[in-house]
């Protein structure tokens with residue numbers, strides 16, 4: 541809001557309040573340009589999908605910045621741009637997908653119960669926009685089909701009927717996607733996917749395509765080493781800006797629709813960590829297991845580090861799956877973590893322990909008498925548990941992955957809260973333990 545208010549007092553952008561969310565937050569449309577071709581971009585109809593909102597403000601800043609003036613002037617004579625950032629501010633406030641009514645705004649395009657959906661429809665209709673950009677985030681566990689590459693950006697030219705017909709409106713969206721994909725391959729080769737185009741009669745993308753606006757869905761997924769999605773934000777900025785230039789210069793018209801279907805489809809085969817070929821003993825028999833482990837972000841207040849709670853998402857033959865990180869555990873035995881002998885009074889006492897020494901002895905858990913009630917993360921490489929905690933000897937889907945990989949009884953790797961801590965080399969600086977209350 542402060543950034544939008546800044547533009548309100550400036551005559552560069554036309555700033556109009558176009559609606560209000562259920563909880564009374566204002567929805568704004570920022571427009572710029574004098575061209576015949578209307579381009580409408582909206583983001584974050586799902587409150588926890590914020591990447592493109594950041595990129596929209598980057599584009600607004602780029603347009604306002606004293607650079608590339610000639611290119612921008614030429615462009616803005618041909619197009620008029622309309623930005624509606626953060627369509628679901630109530631959901632964004634609590635970082636949830638749904639709006640205050642508890643519905644998915646993207647299933648409200650026909651019934652139009654929510655003020656957010658009504659606003660989107662009204663703005664689309666009033667502009668009769670030529671192009672529409674429907675900006676979302678997708679799961680970071682999506683890969684591009686047949687590869688270990690995350691689908692960092694996925695595109696869709698939504699279908700407007702069950703037959704998935706291609707008319708000029710949808711065809712132009714496909715051509716534009718072909719060009720955006722070409723550009724992205726230079727910056728994130730192999731990281732572009734194509735979203736499933738099954739027709740969803742209640743969704744906005746599908747209907748806006750049907751209403752005559754060439755609609756492009758852009759989904760931001762995961763990217764290795766970018767948990768805050770700031771690299772992905774840059775890719776969004778580049779992609780959207782290049783598309784706007786292409787629309788202005790009508791470059792997309794020379795692209796081949798057939799190339800659209802050559803973009804690999806999204807698949808869902810990624811884990812944060814894949815451990816393969818682990819030797820696991822159960823009732824005296826030996827088995828080989830792969831583990832798919834995911835790190836799920838924990839809500840924290842006033843912390844500068846991201847904290848995760850991990851869980852085993854799948855186990856078995858995961859040879860068709862991939863990991864952001866992979867550990868080949870062939871020849872290593874699964875060994876449950878031991879509990880530190882002493883019961884400590886509080887977390888301060890835990891912080892004083894020598895963790896590499898504990899790991900080398902196979903200790904992964906420390907019992908604590910007074911566990912903090914309001915937090916589940918712990919910024920040291922150990923799992924803190926209550927006094928009555930019992931270690932599970934088994935590996936099960938859903939459980940917190942904390943154990944050792946041993947050879948001839950000697951620990952070589954600790955796996956603490958789903959993160960690998962190598963024990964043979966230099967001391968690791970991993971600091972994302974976990975608190976388990978039992």
Ligand SMILES: [Zn+2]
Pocket residue numbers: 586589676677
């Ligand atoms: Zn979404």
